[in-house]
Amino acid sequence: MEQGKRAVAWIDEKAQALIDLSDRIWEYAEVGLQEMKSATDQADFLRAEGFEIESGVAGMPSAFVASWGSGKPVIAFLGEYDALPGITQKPIPVKAPHRTGAPGHGCGHNLLGVGAVGAAAAMKREMEEQGIPGTVRYYGCPAEETLVGKVFMVKAGLFEDVDAAITWHPSSLNAAWNNSSNAMNSVKFTFHGRTAHAAGDPHHGRSALDAVELMNVGANYLREHIIEKARIHYVITDGGGEPNVVPAHAQVWYYVRAPERHQVEEIYAWLLDIARGAALMTGTIWDVKFLVGCYNYLPSKPINALLHKYMEQIGPNRWTEDELEFARKMNESFAPGQKEAGLKAAKVPAEVFTQLINDTIIPPKDDEPPMAGSTDVGDVSWVTPTGQFGTATGVLGQPGHSWQVTACSGMSIGHKGMLQAAKVMALAGLELVTNPAELAKAREAWTEQTKDHPYKTPVPEGVEPPLDQLPKH
Numbered sequence: 001m002e003q004g005k006r007a008v009a010w011i012d013e014k015a016q017a018l019i020d021l022s023d024r025i026w027e028y029a030e031v032g033l034q035e036m037k038s039a040t041d042q043a044d045f046l047r048a049e050g051f052e053i054e055s056g057v058a059g060m061p062s063a064f065v066a067s068w069g070s071g072k073p074v075i076a077f078l079g080e081y082d083a084l085p086g087i088t089q090k091p092i093p094v095k096a097p098h099r100t101g102a103p104g105h106g107c108g109h110n111l112l113g114v115g116a117v118g119a120a121a122a123m124k125r126e127m128e129e130q131g132i133p134g135t136v137r138y139y140g141c142p143a144e145e146t147l148v149g150k151v152f153m154v155k156a157g158l159f160e161d162v163d164a165a166i167t168w169h170p171s172s173l174n175a176a177w178n179n180s181s182n183a184m185n186s187v188k189f190t191f192h193g194r195t196a197h198a199a200g201d202p203h204h205g206r207s208a209l210d211a212v213e214l215m216n217v218g219a220n221y222l223r224e225h226i227i228e229k230a231r232i233h234y235v236i237t238d239g240g241g242e243p244n245v246v247p248a249h250a251q252v253w254y255y256v257r258a259p260e261r262h263q264v265e266e267i268y269a270w271l272l273d274i275a276r277g278a279a280l281m282t283g284t285i286w287d288v289k290f291l292v293g294c295y296n297y298l299p300s301k302p303i304n305a306l307l308h309k310y311m312e313q314i315g316p317n318r319w320t321e322d323e324l325e326f327a328r329k330m331n332e333s334f335a336p337g338q339k340e341a342g343l344k345a346a347k348v349p350a351e352v353f354t355q356l357i358n359d360t361i362i363p364p365k366d367d368e369p370p371m372a373g374s375t376d377v378g379d380v381s382w383v384t385p386t387g388q389f390g391t392a393t394g395v396l397g398q399p400g401h402s403w404q405v406t407a408c409s410g411m412s413i414g415h416k417g418m419l420q421a422a423k424v425m426a427l428a429g430l431e432l433v434t435n436p437a438e439l440a441k442a443r444e445a446w447t448e449q450t451k452d453h454p455y456k457t458p459v460p461e462g463v464e465p466p467l468d469q470l471p472k473h
């Protein structure tokens with residue numbers, strides 16, 4: 001039998017069950033580290049398919065690993081299932097909250113997780129029937145949006161014996177991702193001063209808010225002396241209570257991003273000095289809470305070439321008149337020029353500009369500029385060769401992290417893109433497990449990419465997953 005036939009047929013047979021699972025997770029819309037129902041439903045599905053489940057790994061209740069088979073090679077599929085706060089939306093093309101104020105799958109992670117679940121189960125089915133040796137795993141990775149899950153799963157050593165990893169992301173384009181992402185630190189600085197009546201005896205007060213402001217001034221001057229591609233952003237999470245009270249406590253939350261991990265470390269060390277300086281200037285004391293750090297993503301070009309090959313083989317989805325009408329309606333909600341600007345930046349072929357939903361396969365590029373954003377897939381890519389791609393699960397021109405993404409992720413456009421992704425991943429996984437030359441190629445490229453800076457967890461000693469930072473209800 002032609003390789004992959006059984007796996008693809010299994011996904012077709014199980015399509016409705018996979019769609020139902022994805023729709024349930026879309027309904028749950030649980031935010032990072034709280035995705036207990038989403039994780040449990042996925043684990044139950046894989047258990048029923050014969051996988052062994054290890055739950056609550058790496059100190060996170062909603063993280064799990066599902067494993068089937070034994071011995072080498074070990075192929076990992078990465079899944080996510082966290083939603084975004086506030087991005088609730090019905091699966092319709094005009095803005096309409098599904099549950100007022102609730103989270104929603106505005107990044108399509110309901111599709112992401114279930115697509116990878118489908119790939120793992122389909123690959124297992126074919127390996128079992130064909131007597132193919134090796135191990136297939138699904139990594140249930142919580143809290144991608146806050147860059148937590150995979151960083152702590154890597155730190156816990158869960159990827160140590162993995163030979164290659166494959167993941168995907170819901171997108172508006174069918175394309176392998178040969179671009180890197182930014183490494184990042186997420187850190188909260190708290191200043192402690194002394195309260196006093198702001199008019200009556202301010203000279204007795206020491207303002208923690210002054211320290212926050214001076215720290216921000218310092219950070220803004222720092223910008224000129226760091227590499228252009230770095231990004232620093234902050235929000236003040238506590239600025240005191242009312243003007244007539246000298247604030248005894250204040251807090252500012254920073255992200256530091258740069259193309260490479262050591263650049264983040266250098267800028268971050270400088271930022272610590274700025275915090276120290278702000279405390280000295282204001283007579284306050286300070287502490288720092290390191291929430292999480294992550295690495296840049298190292299694209300595995302050999303694995304991405306396989307993903308592209310199988311995307312071509314499976315072919316792009318064809319869209320029904322209803323789906324195209326949905327897209328036409330949704331286009332009315334986009335800012336003028338938004339779709340064109342996005343497609344231009346992605347350097348897509350000319351024919352894509354006139355499409356409503358992508359129905360072609362975009363050829364991979366070697367010279368893609370890095371994404372400015374960050375992902376914890378980065379950390380996995382530093383410990384094992386990792387391929388990543390997107391399929392069209394939404395309308396061309398939709399903004400990221402938006403109600404439009406939530407809408408498409410809960411209806412047929414998202415479902416079809418998810419099933420396509422599952423097939424592509426299963427086929428690429430089967431190729432890696434049966435073709436040692438491909439696996440060696442991926443390993444060789446990865447060894448070259450990582451030789452100068454071996455991975456060291458970005459998380460300082462003693463820092464645990466930020467379960468204490470969960471939003472209160």
Ligand SMILES: [Zn+2]
Nearest residue numbers: 107109144169
């Ligand atoms: Zn995402």
